[in-house]
């Protein structure tokens with residue numbers, strides 16, 4: 555799908571159609587924000603500025619888990635449950651591996667087959683982009699577009715590798731970890747930083763033979779979460795660990811109820827808006843940083859000087875700090 559060309563009238567038209575909930579317009583706009591072309595970027599920025607006036611807000615939920623833990627099964631079952639309640643659900647993905655494979659975790663048509671046919675749902679695969687920073691920007695902007703299009707819940711899925719969890723936690727209202735039932739001493743394998751980001755841990759596959767192990771895992775994680783920290787902005791008992799079975803569609807309503815309790819509580823005490831404000835500031839600063847770097851590398855003279863100084867540092871002729879000071883002094887002129 556080609557992004558539309560960039561007259562103000564066309565941008566206005568696209569914005570109007572997005573706000574009217576037209577899926578094709580939404581898909582087209584996401585293609586536009588994914589584009590690396592300068593003229594597309596300018597139109598994307600104009601569009602984002604325009605749709606910000608819609609004032610609509612979705613509940614943004616991040617969901618992370620290792621491959622095979624049941625993310626797509628969960629999102630399909632959870633998403634279908636929400637759409638059955640009359641909620642509009644958008645699913646986006648942050649896929650750090652797509653940069654390498656050129657593929658996409660949501661690209662496989664067999665994933666979320668029922669949800670993808672649901673008129674109340676919108677599923678957008680992760681684009682293959684070289685940099686995680688680019689994927690982050692595109693996902694943030696896609697979230698804004700989905701909100702303007704009137705989606706009630708935006709789910710952002712990511713595979714539990716590298717820095718993608720941090721990225722997703724920094725663009726969502728709730729961050730959920732999906733875990734598998736573990737044997738006795740597997741729990742230590744979860745990185746502390748990820749546990750600290752989690753607003754809720756769902757232990758999936760709590761069904762059949764796996765159920766006893768899942769229940770043990772739930773209480774292990776519940777204990778670990780209690781030890782980690784208290785969150786003054788959250789109600790007593792949070793963050794929680796709960797058992798679910800995406801396959802048997804069991805525990806999903808309870809999980810949703812807990813997510814809503816947490817979100818409502820934070821809305822009431824201001825933590826919800828504060829978190830969004832902090833995130834907005836963070837992404838603003840990230841954009842400025844990225845823009846500055848892009849400008850630097852676009853200037854041939856600066857690139858040449860960076861290259862020369864880099865070589866001098868690599869060969870031990872200049873200390874890194876000295877070279878950096880020289881580079882910055884050049885820029886200051």
Ligand code: GDP
Pocket residue numbers: 619620621622623624625626627628758759760761762764798799800801802
């Ligand atoms: P993803 O890689 O995290 O997206 O995982 P998938 O959703 O593709 O699921 C991986 C495998 O686990 C599939 O064979 C699923 O059928 C299975 N699975 C997913 N959820 C459950 C569950 O709740 N219970 C059981 N027993 N199996 C599940």
